Amino acid sequence: MKREVLGPAGTAGTRVDPETLRVRSLNAHQLLRGGELEGANQPAHLEGEELERYVHERLVFTTLDSAVAWARSNSFFPLAFGLACCAMEQFQTAGPRMDIARFGYEAFRASPRQADLIILAGRVSIKMAPIIRRLYDQMLEPKWAISMGACCSSMGVFNNYALVPADKFMPIDVHVPGCPPRPEALMHGVLKLREMVQDNPEAGWRERYGAVGTEERP
Amino acid sequence: MPDATGLELLAHDLGEAALEAVHYRGQATIVVDPAHIRTVLQTLRERGFGFLASVHGVDYYPEEPRLGVVYELLDMSRVDRIAVKARVPVDAPVIDSVTPEWPTADHQEREVYDMFGVVFRGHPDLRRILMPEDYEGHPQRRDFPIGGEPVIFTRDEGRWLEARE
Numbered sequence: 001m002k003r004e005v006l007g008p009a010g011t012a013g014t015r016v017d018p019e020t021l022r023v024r025s026l027n028a029h030q031l032l033r034g035g036e037l038e039g040a041n042q043p044a045h046l047e048g049e050e051l052e053r054y055v056h057e058r059l060v061f062t063t064l065d066s067a068v069a070w071a072r073s074n075s076f077f078p079l080a081f082g083l084a085c086c087a088m089e090q091f092q093t094a095g096p097r098m099d100i101a102r103f104g105y106e107a108f109r110a111s112p113r114q115a116d117l118i119i120l121a122g123r124v125s126i127k128m129a130p131i132i133r134r135l136y137d138q139m140l141e142p143k144w145a146i147s148m149g150a151c152c153s154s155m156g157v158f159n160n161y162a163l164v165p166a167d168k169f170m171p172i173d174v175h176v177p178g179c180p181p182r183p184e185a186l187m188h189g190v191l192k193l194r195e196m197v198q199d200n201p202e203a204g205w206r207e208r209y210g211a212v213g214t215e216e217r218p
Numbered sequence: 219m220p221d222a223t224g225l226e227l228l229a230h231d232l233g234e235a236a237l238e239a240v241h242y243r244g245q246a247t248i249v250v251d252p253a254h255i256r257t258v259l260q261t262l263r264e265r266g267f268g269f270l271a272s273v274h275g276v277d278y279y280p281e282e283p284r285l286g287v288v289y290e291l292l293d294m295s296r297v298d299r300i301a302v303k304a305r306v307p308v309d310a311p312v313i314d315s316v317t318p319e320w321p322t323a324d325h326q327e328r329e330v331y332d333m334f335g336v337v338f339r340g341h342p343d344l345r346r347i348l349m350p351e352d353y354e355g356h357p358q359r360r361d362f363p364i365g366g367e368p369v370i371f372t373r374d375e376g377r378w379l380e381a382r383e
Binding site: 126155161165 | 348349350353357362363364365366367
C-alpha cells in the first residue's frame with residue numbers, strides 16, 4: 001500500500017516545503033509570546049519573567065506515562081457482565097441517579113476484547129470460575145478487575161461447597177464490600193481504581209502477586 | 219387439594235403402591251413405593267393431575283430409608299395440588315425416571331442426582347447439572363461437609379503467599 005503524506009487541509013500527496021514549515025513555526029513562536037500574527041499592527045513583545053509566566057499559564061508539562069494513565073483512568077470500558085443480584089446495583093450505577101457516565105465509564109462493552117475493566121458483580125460458582133477466567137484472559141492489556149460484593153471477595157453467606165472467591169483464580173484490583181454494595185459504593189470503588197491508575201499504577205496486581213514481567217507485549 | 223377422605227380414596231385406588239396418605243398443614247401427600255413411581259404418577263395424571271410442578275430431593279438423615287424424592291403435582295382445572303413422596307435407601311438410591319412421561323422432570327432429576335445422588339433409572343442424560351462434572355460427592359446430603367474456606371483479608375495476604383510457596 002502506498003503511503004501518502006497529508007498536507008495542509010488534508011490534501012493528500014502534497015509535501016510541505018521547508019520554507020512553509022519555517023514560517024509556521026515562526027508564527028507559532030510569535031503567538032506563544034503573546035504577539036499577533038505577521039501583518040497585524042501591534043505585536044506585543046514579552047520578555048524575561050513576563051514571557052515565563054505567559055508560557056506557564058498556557059502550557060502543561062507532564063510525563064507521557066502520567067498522561068496515558070490520566071487518559072486510561074478516565075475512560076474505563078467495563079465489561080457488561082453480571083453474575084447475580086449485585087448486577088442490579090451495577091446497572092443502577094449506569095442509571096440516572098448515579099450516572100457513571102459523569103466519569104466516562106458508561107461504555108459497557110459486550111465483548112471482553114473491547115473491555116479493560118471487569119466488574120465481578122455477584123457470586124462465582126465453581127463451574128463459572130473457568131469461564132470468568134477465560135473472559136479475563138481475553139481482555140486486552142492494560143486491564144483491571146473489581147470484585148463487587150461479599151460473595152466474590154470472601155464468599156459471604158455462601159461460604160460453602162458451591163462458591164469460589166475471585167482471588168483464587170484471577171487478580172483483583174479493588175474489592176467493594178457490601179451485600180450487595182449500593183451503587184454509591186461501586187462508584188467509590190471505581191473511583192478508587194481511577195485513583196490507583198492515575199497516581200500509583202505500580203500498585204497493581206502484578207506487584208502484589210509477584211507477576212511483573214508477564215505483561216503482554218505487542 | 220383433595221380433602222382427607224378424597225386422599226384416602228385416592229390412596230386406596232393406587233393399591234399396594236401407596237404406603238401412606240398424610241394430610242398435614244393443608245398439604246395432601248401420598249407416600250409411595252419407589253418401585254411403582256411411574257405407574258403412580260400415570261394414574262394421578264389420569265385423575266387430572268396433569269402438571270408436574272416440581273421434583274426435588276430430601277435427605278432424612280439419620281432416618282431410614284434416608285433419601286426422598288418428592289413430586290409436586292398440580293391439577294390445573296381444579297387448582298388442586300398433591301405431593302407424592304418416595305423414599306430410597308442411601309446404599310441403593312435408585313428410582314425410575316419419569317422423564318419419558320414428564321419431560322419437565324429432565325433437569326430436575328439431574329439436579330436431584332447432582333445434589334443427593336439419587337440415580338434415576340431410564341433417564342436419557344443423567345449428568346451433573348449444577349456442580350462441575352468432576353466433582354466428588356453430593357453436597358446437599360446432610361453428612362456432606364459444608365465446605366468453605368477461611369477468608370483471606372489483605373492483612374493476611376503475606377501469610378497466604380508464604381503458605382503457597
